[in-house]
Amino acid sequence: MFPENVTESAPHAPGVYLMLDSRSTVLYVGKAKDLFKRLSSYARFSGAEHNKTTIMLSRVKKVDTIITSTEKEALILEASLIKKHRPKYNIILRDDKNYPYIRVTVEEEWPRVMMVRKKKRDNARYFGPFSSSSAMWATLKLISTLFPLRNCKGSRLKKRKRPCLNNQIGKCLAPCTGTADRKLYLEHVNNILLLLEGRNRDLTVRLKKKMLLAADRLQFEKAATLRDQISALSRTLEKQIISASHSRDQDVFGFARQGAAVTIAILFIRNGLLNGSRTFFISDSYGDDQSILAQALTQFYDMDAVPPGEILLPFSPADLQLIQAHFHDRTGKKSILKIPKRGDNLKLVAMADTNARQLFEEKEKKEKSWQGLCKAMEKKLHLKRIPEKIECLDISNIGGKQAVGSLVHFLKGEPDKRNFRHFRIKTVEGPDDYAMMREVLMRRLSRGIKEDNLPDLFMVDGGRGQLGMALAVAVELGITEELDWIGIAKEKKDEGEKLYKPGRKNPLLLRSHDPVLLYLMRIRDESHRYGITFHRKLRKKATITSELDAIPGIGEAKKKSLLRHMGSLKRIKTATVEELQEVKGIGTELAKEINSHFH
Structure with missing residues (x-):
């Protein structure tokens, strides 16, 4: 063997x-x-x-x-x-979500705070990832209210004679005008760092001292501002859950198994406060629990995630001492891997285990809900097979330009983004949606036949005409009976959504709140979103390319340098000759040429 x-x-x-x-x-x-x-x-x-x-x-x-x-x-x-x-028999901590970070550009002269999706290897400070995007946006909103910093794009400030609207509504100190108090600005940055580090109580104490000092000096307006900041911080603290009797940083792992499936939950405790969690579902795990937990630890704390000072575990993983030594080498600090037997730490692990078990319950509920929806779809749409895999096609273009076909794939009620596809239209010139649809269908279905991965139900965005085109391609490929077909169209005069089936003269009409119709609309809307997003990117790229390519002396390298330095085409258009000369590779004559082209 x-x-x-x-x-x-x-x-x-x-x-x-x-x-x-x-x-x-x-x-x-x-x-x-x-x-x-x-x-x-x-x-x-x-x-x-x-x-x-x-x-x-x-x-x-x-x-x-x-x-x-x-x-x-x-x-x-x-x-x-x-x-x-990504081997089949190793456990992979898959997480389809792309969790956001908060980035503070401390390396800039006038730092900014922003949301980003990826960490860069730069000197900025990153906080996160945030498992709850709503909590992250709430934090950013609190920061902008308490400590106004600039939010204009670009690491370098463009000088302005008049401040922008943000300054007028108290959301920016307007460093662009040269009148901002730099000491106060950097003080705001330090306060934001304290807030993001979870040291809210330290920040509150610091602000109270300044408020009392301002009041003693009869600076009542400043004292009132500090009072409002303290009040807002206190309300935030009340919402946070105190989970430990200490102020240490901990990650708490929970583990649960049902047959071959395993779930792992991780609670993040910072300064004694529970501020987030992550869960992972491994449907078909290989190996014993000890080796699975060991792989989970080494995978989770990769080059982006940094081990905290203390990691609480439900049981001892394989190679415990080896993993601990590896974490020490990575951080230069001692990360203690503990398997608690009593006290508050044991309660935290029990909480993490409960979260891990809860994931199984959520999966079961979701599966039951999907089974119900699936049976309703079979019955109401008169389908020949169970619609576990559904694909929907949408064509996006403006007058035939930057034409793109977008294909979305839903598996058991959820979007399967690994199988989303964009198709650049190659053979059709001009605004001919039917010909574009035919091209994309031929490419997708021919490949599906070859790779044996056709969906159970194929949905086209449109009425009889679009569905007829799809069926013509299916007849040509000989797969009319291999899958079910349906068209979804919004008719005129507020008649609502209509569903078209092959061989049926009249459309299927479902109630506006019918779960089957709502699910099909969700798939159709996702194909719209996916297609339009890519179409806009193509259009933007074409606009930038055409405008900069029209300037003599601008090749690919200089174009990239300009966009990287300036940040956008709009910024290049408004730049002065002196500002353009700051870009690598752009001399005086070329800077004048670019400036005169746009003016």
């Missing part, structure tokens, strides 16, 4: 092994203190026919090994290879 020659060349040394199938696809990545002993254990393995290890080993045709100097190096390499290859 296991390749016989594997153990012959395996060394008695630490390292990483990669199990590959007949197509050289990586099935599993593991590490070992002694590669020979670990691979020998696989060679001797004998389990039940349906055992997961038996099934995996039956597919292994080749094993590659990489020798490392130490077991710690093997741990780091294993995590890196799992992230790269």
Whole structure:
């Protein structure tokens, strides 16, 4: 079952092994203190026919090994290879959400606070990721109210004679006019950092001292402003949940299992306050609970997530000491991995375990809800098969230009964004939506036949005409009976949504609040959003390209430098000759040429 020659060349040394199938696809990545002993254990393995290890080993045709100097190096390499290859039999902490961060540009002369989706390798301060976007926006709103900083784009300030509207409504100190108090501005930045670090109480104490000092000096207007800031902070503190009797930073892991499925919940405690959580669902896990928890730890604390001073665990993971040493090397600080047996820490782990179990309950509720909706769709839409996989196509263009087809894929009631696709229209000139639809359908369905991944239900955005075009393509490809077809169109005179079926003269009319109709509308609206977003990007790119390409002496490299430095085409248009000369590669003559082109 296991390749016989594997153990012959395996060394008695630490390292990483990669199990590959007949197509050289990586099935599993593991590490070992002694590669020979670990691979020998696989060679001797004998389990039940349906055992997961038996099934995996039956597919292994080749094993590659990489020798490392130490077991710690093997741990780091294993995590890196799992992230790269995403093997089927390793646990992957998949999370479709892209959690936001708050970025404070402390490296700039006049720092800004903003929301970002990715951390850059720069000197800015990042806080997050925030598992609740509403909590993140509430924090940003509080910051802008209490401590007004500039929110204009660009790291460099453009000088203005008159301040913008933000200054007039008290949301900015207007450093662009040269009249802002720099000491006060940087004081606001420091207060914001205290707030984002969770040191709200320290900040409140600091503001109270300043308020009393301002009152003693008869600076009543300043004292009133500080009083309002303290009041707003106090209201925020009341909303936060105190979860510990200390002020340490902790991450608390919870773990639950049902059959082969595993859930992991992580609670984030900062300065004794619970300020967020993350959950992960692993539907088909391989390995025992100890090894799964070990992989979860090394994957979660990758190069972006930094281990806090204390990590509470429900049980001891595999390679506990090794993981702890790795975290110490990464941060330069000692991260303590604890398995509490009593007290408040045990209660926190119990809370995390409850969150992990709750995820199973949510999955079960969602599954029951989907089953009900699925049966209703089959009945009301007269479908021949269960509509677990639904795809919807939409065409976006303006007068035939920047034409794009957008295809969205829903799996069991939820968007499956890994299978969303954009199609650039290649063969159609001018505004011909039917021809564009035909091209995209031929490309998608031909590939679906080849790869055997056709949906159960294909939906087109439109009425009889669009549905007729889709069916014509299906007839040409010989797949009219391979899947169900439907068209969704909003008719005139506020008649609402109408559903068109092949072979049916009159449309299906469902009540406006019918769950089936609402679900189909959700899919259609998602295809609109997905298509229009990409279409706008193409249009914007074409506008920038055409306007800058019209200037003699501007090639690809200079175009990129201008956009990177200025931030937008609008900023380039309004820039002075002196400002343009600051861009790398733009000399005096070219700066004058650009300025005169736009003026």
